[in-house]
Amino acid sequence: MTETPRFTSVLVANRGEIALRVIRAVQAAGLRAIAVHSDLDAGAPHVRLADHAEHVASYLDVDAILDAARRSGAQAVHPGYGFLSERADAARAVVDAGLVWIGPSPDVIDLMGRKDRAREVAERAGVPVTRRYDLGGEVAYPVLVKAAAGGGGKGMRIVRDPADLTDAVAAAGREAAAAFGDDTLLVEEYVEHGRHVEVQVIGDEHGTVLHLFERDCSAQRRHQKVLEEAPAPTISAATRARLTEAAVALSREVGYVNAGTVEFLVHGADAVPGEEKIAFLEMNTRLQVEHPVTEAITGLDLVALQLHVAQGLPLALAQGDITATGHAIEARVYAEDPYAGFLPQAGRATTVVWPEHVRVDAALQSGAVVTTSYDPMLGKVIARGPDRDSARAALVDALDRTAIFGVTTNTGFLRRLVASDAFGESRIDTAWLDSPAAQELTTRPSAPDAAARAAALAWADSHARPAGDPFGAADGWRSGGDPAPVLVSLVDADDTPVEIALPVGSYVGALDTQPVALDASGVTVAYEGQTWTFRHPDPARDRAAEGSGDADVVSPMPGTVLSLAVTEGEIVSEGQVLGVVEAMKMELALKAPYDGAVTHVGVAVGDQVALGALLFRVENA
Numbered sequence: 001m002t003e004t005p006r007f008t009s010v011l012v013a014n015r016g017e018i019a020l021r022v023i024r025a026v027q028a029a030g031l032r033a034i035a036v037h038s039d040l041d042a043g044a045p046h047v048r049l050a051d052h053a054e055h056v057a058s059y060l061d062v063d064a065i066l067d068a069a070r071r072s073g074a075q076a077v078h079p080g081y082g083f084l085s086e087r088a089d090a091a092r093a094v095v096d097a098g099l100v101w102i103g104p105s106p107d108v109i110d111l112m113g114r115k116d117r118a119r120e121v122a123e124r125a126g127v128p129v130t131r132r133y134d135l136g137g138e139v140a141y142p143v144l145v146k147a148a149a150g151g152g153g154k155g156m157r158i159v160r161d162p163a164d165l166t167d168a169v170a171a172a173g174r175e176a177a178a179a180f181g182d183d184t185l186l187v188e189e190y191v192e193h194g195r196h197v198e199v200q201v202i203g204d205e206h207g208t209v210l211h212l213f214e215r216d217c218s219a220q221r222r223h224q225k226v227l228e229e230a231p232a233p234t235i236s237a238a239t240r241a242r243l244t245e246a247a248v249a250l251s252r253e254v255g256y257v258n259a260g261t262v263e264f265l266v267h268g269a270d271a272v273p274g275e276e277k278i279a280f281l282e283m284n285t286r287l288q289v290e291h292p293v294t295e296a297i298t299g300l301d302l303v304a305l306q307l308h309v310a311q312g313l314p315l316a317l318a319q320g321d322i323t324a325t326g327h328a329i330e331a332r333v334y335a336e337d338p339y340a341g342f343l344p345q346a347g348r349a350t351t352v353v354w355p356e357h358v359r360v361d362a363a364l365q366s367g368a369v370v371t372t373s374y375d376p377m378l379g380k381v382i383a384r385g386p387d388r389d390s391a392r393a394a395l396v397d398a399l400d401r402t403a404i405f406g407v408t409t410n411t412g413f414l415r416r417l418v419a420s421d422a423f424g425e426s427r428i429d430t431a432w433l434d435s436p437a438a439q440e441l442t443t444r445p446s447a448p449d450a451a452a453r454a455a456a457l458a459w460a461d462s463h464a465r466p467a468g469d470p471f472g473a474a475d476g477w478r479s480g481g482d483p484a485p486v487l488v489s490l491v492d493a494d495d496t497p498v499e500i501a502l503p504v505g506s507y508v509g510a511l512d513t514q515p516v517a518l519d520a521s522g523v524t525v526a527y528e529g530q531t532w533t534f535r536h537p538d539p540a541r542d543r544a545a546e547g548s549g550d551a552d553v554v555s556p557m558p559g560t561v562l563s564l565a566v567t568e569g570e571i572v573s574e575g576q577v578l579g580v581v582e583a584m585k586m587e588l589a590l591k592a593p594y595d596g597a598v599t600h601v602g603v604a605v606g607d608q609v610a611l612g613a614l615l616f617r618v619e620n621a
Contacts, residue, residue, distance in 0.1 A: 239276045
């Protein structure tokens with residue numbers, strides 16, 4: 001046992017919800033929590049919560065982080081996830097500065113952070129791996145080309161046709177070099193319908209390595225996780241044992257200390273329990289975004305365990321002490337448009353409502369500005385229940401109670417996905433969301449009657465005058481008949497007229513459970529996680545719009561103008577590319593809506609543009 005603590009203060013080198021999560025755990029352990037912040041985050045929640053805060057130019061600047069640690073008297077650094085968390089050079093700089101890095105050693109990060117080296121470690125530990133191919137040798141298709149030096153879906157291509165391999169390797173190499181500074185690639189067997197199952201591990205400096213059971217993260221789009229759950233719903237007890245034993249063996253092979261995750265692909269033999277195939281994918285040498293579902297079923301605080309281990313203390317647990325009870329599911333809420341190719345979004349979150357009866361890890365609050373400078377994840381909604389069905393029902397209800405106005409999010413998509421038969425029946429594999437089977441979920445739905453009615457109720461209530469006002473709103477009275485309903489006319493986002501008949505009387509209290517916001521432009525309603533906007537018809541504006549032969553082409557996301565393909569006065573055809581905008585390493589070509597003439601070009605190459613900014617105007621031919 002260490003009598004004197006190695007550290008009594010921790011600098012949290014991160015932002016947003018994970019910074020809040022770590023700061024709370026640090027303070028709960030009786031330690032001093034130090035935040036860092038960029039210019040954009042000067043007034044952020046994690047800054048306000050911390051005991052002290054320091055400004056840094058960038059969360060990725062290791063020297064700036066170390067300077068902040070020296071100025072604040074921090075003795076340890078917790079990197080959270082993302083940013084510096086898997087950078088061996090950052091961990092090494094922290095250790096060389098005489099500080100404690102709350103995570104595995106720099107050498108282990110360096111070794112396991114590369115997929116090619118991690119694969120070799122797995123083979124030494126007797127952990128199954130997928131077949132690897134040499135580019136000059138025989139290849140059995142389909143294959144997965146992936147970057148050896150990083151993850152997150154960058155530098156990754158699926159190849160089914162031998163004729164496409166050369167181009168895929170070249171493209172993946174360029175992307176890997178840009179993202180990680182290393183174009184080394186692996187070419188491996190690609191499993192068409194695998195499930196992504198990962199095992200949480202924790203190790204101490206005294207040789208103990210434990211597993212905290214597994215999570216299923218198969219609900220992914222473009223190799224990015226959307227939903228995570230624990231325990232995995234489709235594997236047998238025998239496969240669970242093989243996975244957890246393999247994860248512990250791999251961790252012991254490298255002398256792993258602190259929290260980490262070993263990721264596997266599980267596939268085949270679904271009809272024969274216990275005969276599923278498993279293959280090592282990679283190891284994440286940090287805390288995972290989805291760690292709350294493991295905490296929910298084990299009752300353990302992973303960040304508290306990280307702090308304990310980093311103090312040099314032995315784990316006060318044996319494997320038999322760790323049990324899994326119930327089921328938990330996490331949904332990641334992103335600033336993105338799932339019905340427009342999951343394009344990143346930005347703007348001011350005018351109203352933010354998170355559910356109160358489940359765990360929410362989030363830093364987003366009403367009035368906050370969401371930019372594309374950082375990861376688009378806004379928060380996580382985590383529901384737990386005694387079994388999977390109850391956890392799923394609780395998550396659907398929680399997403400119904402989630403509302404973010406002012407910024408387009410994936411909340412409605414998440415709600416539809418969790419409520420779907422495919423997820424309910426555990427039929428989703430890693431490729432499902434990118435397949436035609438998911439087309440209905442990724443197609444923008446029409447506004448339901450319930451959303452329009454809620455908007456009408458809110459509009460009518462906001463326009464009702466106080467009782468006794470002689471010029472009050474219509475009361476439904478008519479001669480010789482029952483009171484007439486009040487008709488409220490609205491127009492939805494597609495300019496479709498909506499007329500709702502409301503009962504006579506007060507509408508106050510009719511929306512107690514329905515998130516609604518009114519402003520000068522209309523009424524915004526959250527219904528089943530989806531945001532719907534309605535406005536009261538403006539005949540003058542609508543007639544002007546109908547008479548216009550012009551179409552405005554606006555930026556569908558905040559970003560940078562990469563190229564312009566047209567000039568003012570140029571004649572274009574429907575579908576012709578006008579220019580390209582890039583954000584979050586995603587490029588989008590903007591096209592002419594119809595044949596016509598370009599009457600306005602409002603940007604130049606290199607300009608930073610906001611969501612909805614006018615870029616081009618095309619006059620209908």
